Amino acid sequence: MEMGTPGMTLMERAGAGAWRVIRRYLRGRPSARVVVLAGRGNNGGDGLVVARLAHAEGYPVATLLLGRPGDLRGDAAEACRRAREAGVEIVPLDPDGGTPAEILDLHLEQADLVVDALLGTGGRGAPRGGFAEAIQAVNRWRERRRERQHTGQPPGWGVVAALDLPSGLDPDTGRAAGAVIAADFTVTFGALKTGLLMGPALRFTGAVHLIDIGLPAEAFPEPDAFLVTPALVRSDLPPADPDAHKGSRGRVLVAAGSRGMSGAAILAARGALRGGAGLVFAAVPAGERPVVASAVPEALTIPLPEDEAGRPGPGAAEAILAWSPAPDAVVLGPGLGRSPAVTAAVLELMGRCPAPMVVDADGLNALAGSDGEPDAPAGAARGTQAAAPWPGPRVLTPHPGEAARLLGTTTGAVQQDRPAAARELARRWGAVAVLKGARTLVAEPSGRLWIIPTGSPALATGGTGDVLAGLIGALLAGGMAAPAAARTGAFLHGWAGQRLARRWGTHGALAGDVPAAVARARALLARGGAREAADRRMLESCGIILEDAGDLGD
Ligand SMILES: NC(=O)c1ccc[n+]([C@@H]2O[C@H](COP(=O)([O-])OP(=O)(O)OC[C@H]3O[C@@H](n4cnc5c(N)ncnc54)[C@H](OP(=O)(O)O)[C@@H]3O)[C@@H](O)[C@H]2O)c1
Structure with a gap:
């Protein structure tokens, strides 16, 4: 019983909701054979409800149960009894891994659609024994079907549906501790689990459908992670402001660029301008000034003292701090290069400049103590000394490699548990942390986490991060608080990437295309009128489908 609703009612609702979604995928295939793989817990129970409903509609169904029917307890046992009574074929398999792989393959070979109901939120660690083998067998089956589809051999069609979450996936981190089901889509119940929304989980979940099973919000633990929705961004x-003028929209100072990397300053400045800043000042090493000024005539340029390699040299921080009028936000880091003088300038600006600041790229390298000198102290150690309290809000925008340097760990470790890495960055550095990558995360020092649904592989190209830094800078300069500016910037940037992918595909869009696409995305988002359906469609384009509550069907 959960909050007054009997557990069996919830299980029936979950199974019925899942079946409604699965049936859509089966449209036009009335005799598709459904094979349900069920575990012994409530996830297995949900699967047995799906099996019964599919059977009731005349689909050929078999359930492979990892255990004996007598192993099931409570609601799952009741779901099993109902399925058996309805005439569903239930095949018990050895949960300890005693079922030969050929037997599993043989059962699966008959399938057209496989329902994964092995492990849900109760799964702990790497799947053991027969569970791992069953998962691997399903993944092999899916691969075989794909291969046949590509070579035109029947039967080529074959789809895997995961219930609640792909078995083996960690519901909190999206981490794969061992074997994980690679699903074509996932039907999840009651609430989106954080792990389902993490970038590394995308290749296991497919599209995620959320089913309302009528659980009140109080039934869930107080959430500490939130999906950034179009409505929130809007x-x-x-x-x-009808009265707007260039002075009222905010002044952004972009401290970026060095010899050979003036493009970073150009892209960040364009990101800030297309992000809505009223005035943008590009503070660049003096030698880069002509090229930046001619590429972005809308920006004013500030010459910085430079070293012999064309990087900002001693005195650069003072030149920026002394600049008048004082900026409303600073973007620090893209393309600065690495040197002890750059590191000193970054630390000085972070520690003395009262304006809200976005720190990116070489700004982050400087912060991590990675200044290109062989005897530089380890990043994490130096970082802790340099950290907060800062004189103004700080937003750090690392990709996973930069995050690893800031945390003194490896990129792999960051990607294994992105929520933990983002939170630790925010906590350790006293800043809002934007952990970039598929499904960018925004963490606040309090531990609150924002998940950005938008994004596209089209953005996986040099320079797009510079645009994001400029964009967040513009939003800060426009008066937004750091967490809101970070999540809004990341959302618009990701959506702009999706829109560019529609035009250019996932390969070939330029970072230089992104600023205008961001402005367009913002304009579309800000349009008035009835937004609910459009917002839903937008989330759908990100692979997150909020199913209609519909009839709970009790
Ligand atoms: N709470 C609700 O209101 C609600 C509503 C709708 C649906 N549900 C469904 O219920 C599910 C949760 O059910 P549940 O708590 O019974 O958990 P479960 O996800 O069904 O898994 C529990 C079972 O998995 C086994 N298990 C755990 N880790 C394993 C591993 N690494 N390898 C092999 N076996 C492992 C457990 O055996 P051991 O005990 O021996 O480890 C136990 O038999 C949800 O995901 C959802 O599908 C819940």
Whole structure:
């Protein structure tokens, strides 16, 4: 019983909701054979409800149960009894791994659609014994079907549906501790689990459908991670001001670029301008000034003292701090290069400049103590000394490699548990942390986490991060608080990437295309009128489908 609703009712609702979604995938295949793989817990129970409903509609169904029917308890046992009574074929398999792989393959070979109901939120660690073998068998089956589809051999069609979450996936981190089901889609119940929304989980979950099973919000633990929705972004963006002038939109100072990397300054400045800044000042090493000024004539340029390699040299921080008028936000880091003088300038600016600041790329390298000198102290050690309290809000925008340097760990470790890495960055550095990558995360020092649904592989190219830094800078300069600016910037940037992918595909869009696409995405988002259906469609384009509550069907 959960909050007054009997557990069996919830299980029936979950199974019925899942079946409604699965049936859509089976459209046009009335005799598709459904094979349900069920575990011994409630996830298995949900699968047995699906098996019964599919059977009731005339689909040929078999359930492979990892255990004996007598192993099931409570609601799962009741779901099993109902399925058996309805005439569903139930095949018990050895949960300890005693079932030969050929037997598993043989059963699966008959399938057209496989329902994964082995492990749900109760799964702990790497799947053991027969569970791992069953998962591997399903993944092999899916691969075989794909291969046949590509070579035109029947039967080529074959789809895997995961219930609640792909078995083996950690519900909190999206981490794969061992074998994990690679699903074509996932039907999840009651609430989106954080792990389902993590970038590394995307290749296991497919599209995620959320089913309302009528659980009240109080039934869930107080959430500490939130999906950034189009509605939230719209409400965070400042309304259009009919009285606006360039002075009222915010001044962004972009401290970026060095010899050979003036493009980073150009892209960050364009990101800030297309992000809505009223005025952008590009503070660049003096030698880069002509090229930056001619590439971005809308920006004013500030010459910085430079070293012999064309990087900002001693005195650069003072030149920026002394600049008048004082900026409303600073973007620090893209393309600065690495040197002890750059590191000193970054630390000085972070420690003395009261304006909100975005720190990116070489700014982050400097912060991590990685200044290109062989005897530089380890990043994590130096970082802790340099950290907060800062004189103004700070937003750090690392990709996983930079995050690893800031945390003194490896990129692999960051990707294994992105929520933990993002939170630790925010806590350790006293800043809002934007951990970039598929499904960018925004963490606040309090531990609150924001998940950005938008994004596209089209953005996996040099320079797009510089645009994001400029964009967040513009939003900060426009008066947004650091967490809102970070999540809004990341959301718009990701959506711009999706829109570019529609035009150019996932390969070939330029970072230089992103600023205008961001402005367009913002304009579309800010449009008035009835937004609910459009917002839903937008989330769908990110692979997150909020199913209609519909009839709970009790
Ligand atoms: N709570 C609700 O209101 C609600 C509503 C709708 C649906 N559900 C469903 O219920 C599910 C949760 O059910 P549940 O708590 O019974 O857990 P479960 O996800 O069904 O898994 C529990 C079972 O898995 C086994 N197990 C755990 N880790 C394993 C591993 N690494 N390898 C092999 N076996 C492992 C457990 O055996 P041992 O005990 O021996 O480890 C236990 O038999 C949800 O995911 C959802 O599908 C819940």
